[in-house]
Amino acid sequence: MPMSLADIVASLPSDETWGPPTTTGALVDGVPYAPYSKGDKLGRMADWTTEGKDREGRGGRQQYNRNYRDQQVYGAGTSSLFAVQVAEDESSFSVVDNTRSSTKTRGFGRGGATFIRGRGRGARDQRGGRGTFQRVGQRGGQQNAYYDNRGGRGGRGRRFGGWKDYDKPQRNRDSSVNIKPDWQMLEEIDFNRLAKLNLETSTGEDIDSYGFLYYYDRTYDKPPVKNTERKLNVVDRAAYNVTTSQDPIIHELAEKDEATIFATDNILSMLMCAPRSVYSWDIVITRSGNKIFLDKRDGSSLDMVSVNENAADAPLEASEGNKDQINFPNALALEATFINHNFVNQTVIESENSKYEMQHENPFYNPSEETEPLASKAYRYRRFDLSLEKDEDPLHLIVRTELDAVVKNNISGEDQFLVVKALNEFDHKAQGSGGALDWRTKLTSQRGAVVATEMKNNSCKLARWTVQSILARADVMKLGFVSRTTPKSNDRHVILGVVGYDPRKFAEQMNLNLANGWGIVRTIVDMIRGMDKDNGKYVLVKDPNKSLLRLYEVPRETFEEEVDGEGLGAEDGTGEEGQE
Secondary structure (H helix, E strand, C coil): CCCCHHHHHHHCCCCCCCCCCCCCCCEECCEECCCCCCCCCCCCCCCCCCCCCCCCCCCHHHHHHHHHCCCCCCCCCCCCCCCCCCCHHHHCCCCCCCCCCCCCCEECCCCCCEEEECCCCCCCCCCCCCCCEEEECCCCCCEEEECCCCCCCCCCCCCCCCCCHHHCCCCCCCCCCCCCCCCEEEEEEEHHHHCCCCCCCCCCEEEEEEEEEEEECHHHHCCCCCCCCEECCCCCCEECCCCHHHCHHHHHHHHCCCCCEEEEHHHHHHHHCHHHCCCCCEEEEEEECCEEEEECCCCCHHHCCCCCCCCCCCCCCHHHCCCCHHHCHHHHHHHHHHHHHHHHHHCEECCCCCEEECCECCCCCCCCCCCCCECCEEEEEEEEECCCCCCCCCCEEEEEEEECEEEECCCCCCEEEEEEEEEEECCCCCCCCCCCCCHHHHCCCCHHHHHHHHHHHCHHHHHHHHHHHHHCCCCEEEEEEEEECCCCCCCCEEEEEEEEECHHHHHHHCCCCHHHHHHHHHHHHHHHHCCCCCEEEEEEEECCCCCEEEEEEECCCCCHHHCCCCCCCCECCCCCCCCC
């Protein structure tokens, strides 16, 4: 018989509460109490913002221990009164993952870092290519791409250095000139000091011009069709690279007291771009009364065109483990000098009926003695004012600048003067290439990336060419891209293309500040003028292994035994002209 609601209510206990009986042993003023120690840390009651301790994924158990080691629960310092005793058979239980990994990895190094060699498009941050390395970090598979750039087809990627770059030995290069014991060091100038100098000057004025120019062949500006590139030919022409003190025109200007300082654009550009240089070089400075001449030695490194001087991994010497003789730094410099000499002569149209004549004939050419025809070359002697407000007398500099060709403007029809130079590719996969792209496949489609890489690897060389173009007041600087026919042969080359730039805009792209260069020139000149001797000889040397210049005082007869008594002479067609 079912109970009625009244019977159920009547059967309830008569006390005020119902349920299990309460005990007073674990209560303090009616509040439940659990023992604790003074070392316990009070944490959050519940934290819903972080992953739970049993959640798999980013970091797993190790990540949980790292995040929660300082967040212990209340009462964890002693054995918990409410801990659940786990059965012994459960403590030895584990889950085994028998799935097969799809990628073979080889872990090495501390922390289990893994390198995976990729091919194809790869992951999101690995734009393709052969020879890239992808580093997988230990935090739940977060990936940071480390590019090695050893492949030719690897896409865009920043190079952070290899995993053994930290213990790479420092290179010990040789000085460009042998420092004699009787040389007295006068000054040591750090590049950081040079970078802070600044001197604003005018654009300069023309004093006189010599020589002639052929017209540039515009067909070289057209991108070549694949497999139909033009070969670089050997063009034997008489070209001269006479130092300042042996220039008869400069001697005449010095006698007329036209200026105080005299130099050539080849020498002056090296001094103005000194903070960008890595290899050693030297300039001979001669003071005669109040006149200062900046000279170069015969066979000086200033005559050579460096290759990848500023690359992070510049070409190695034989003593540094390089077994490829044609890719030694000196061999590459000879090759680049040879290319520049012949490239200028090949890209002009030699016609006696259509050439641009300067005011005077070439001052270094003697038709009765020369067997080779004269190369297209014009010399502009230009004057710049380096005076300061505090100077009592004006300080002027005369520099001999060079132009290589002339071209008609497409719109106005006026003649525009050109400086023609050539960049060369030896092997984009070889050591010392500096991560360069393959010019044959990328020059047309990714010309900006190719030029940007050259600006990085050849910063000093391109800066010097730009300064020479601005000093000569050239309208356009033509840059040719020349590559080896085969990477293992350095005597046959092809022309892949020619690009023209405004020298002033190109300087802005390279972050080249001419005011800083003029400040360097003025500082060195002030040091020489501050010496007590009116007739002295000095040598300014770039340290081969450090970023600094050293100024030496040398005996007056130094280097004179090296000078040929015949005076001026033409250099042969093997490219010793060396317009760096």
